[in-house]
Amino acid sequence: MEGYNQDNTADSGELARDWAGLISECLRNILSRLSLEDRWLGAMLVCKAWLQECKDPTLNSVLDLETNFDSVTELPRFWTPEFESRIDNVIISVVGWSNGSLSEIRVRHCSDRSLSLVARRDGNLEAAAIGNSMPHLLQLELQFSKLMGVGLDLICEGCLDLEYIDLSGCRSVSRRAIENAKSKLKKLEIKKPNIYITRSVLRWERHDY
Incomplete structure (x- = not known):
């Protein structure tokens, strides 16, 4: 039982990391569809996590x-x-x-x-x-x-x-x-x-x- 709990905990941690990466990728995809103005006046002001995603190099390859x-x-x-x-x-x-x-x-x-x-x-x-x-x-x-x-x-x-x-x-x-x-x-x-x-x-x- 103890071994099962340890394995289960390890699996849960791995799953959490996978989901975290997936959420970040999905959010970045959504942000890429916004204009520069929409990101600066909207998305960047939502929370720190969104602000960090807005700083990703892939979203800042063009400044128009x-x-x-x-x-x-x-x-x-x-x-x-x-x-x-x-x-x-x-x-x-x-x-x-x-x-x-x-x-x-x-x-x-x-x-x-x-x-x-x-x-x-x-x-x-x-x-x-x-x-x-x-x-x-x-x-x-x-x-x-x-x-x-x-x-x-x-x-x-x-x-x-x-x-x-x-x-x-x-x-x-x-x-x-x-x-x-x-x-x-x-x-x-x-x-x-x-x-x-x-x-x-x-x-x-x-x-x-």
């Missing part, structure tokens, strides 16, 4: 915030420091949770701070973070970011599979920098900025004149 902007017109609040900080927090979290599996990122209204923290503040800001943390990146949208020519070079050096990059509104990226990027990555398609900043103005901005 563009759909949220496509459905609404540009609002004044999009340009506030508070809104920029929210976007930064999403980017920093997803990049960390992806564990290097991030293959697509589409964002706007973010700051250099968002990805510079991922790069452990190595001074190269978001471009170095992208190049170092996302080697398998295929598509990148950095609309209205503060990216410069040297940053674009760093991205091209680290993301050799990059096929498309949207630089709309990135006024500090020169035509020459874009041509250099295309020469490095033959398959790269670039949506060019619709505005450019002259060298003289850029020099003044750098020195806060």
Whole structure:
């Protein structure tokens, strides 16, 4: 009888572990069907277990915030420091949770701070973070970011599979920098900025004149 109880207890423990793994897998499957917004504003707030599942790398291989902007017109609040900080927090979290599996990122209204923290503040800001943390990146949208020519070079050096990059509104990226990027990555398609900043103005901005 004693032996039976021991065997039964062992079987129960093994069964519990199997069920725990199954529940986690099923939950992850359900969460994968939710949008990023639904996970952040809903599932992640349910309990700690659901929060942990939302951090799984398989759920963070794509960061697409563009759909949220496509459905609404540009609002004044999009340009506030508070809104920029929210976007930064999403980017920093997803990049960390992806564990290097991030293959697509589409964002706007973010700051250099968002990805510079991922790069452990190595001074190269978001471009170095992208190049170092996302080697398998295929598509990148950095609309209205503060990216410069040297940053674009760093991205091209680290993301050799990059096929498309949207630089709309990135006024500090020169035509020459874009041509250099295309020469490095033959398959790269670039949506060019619709505005450019002259060298003289850029020099003044750098020195806060």
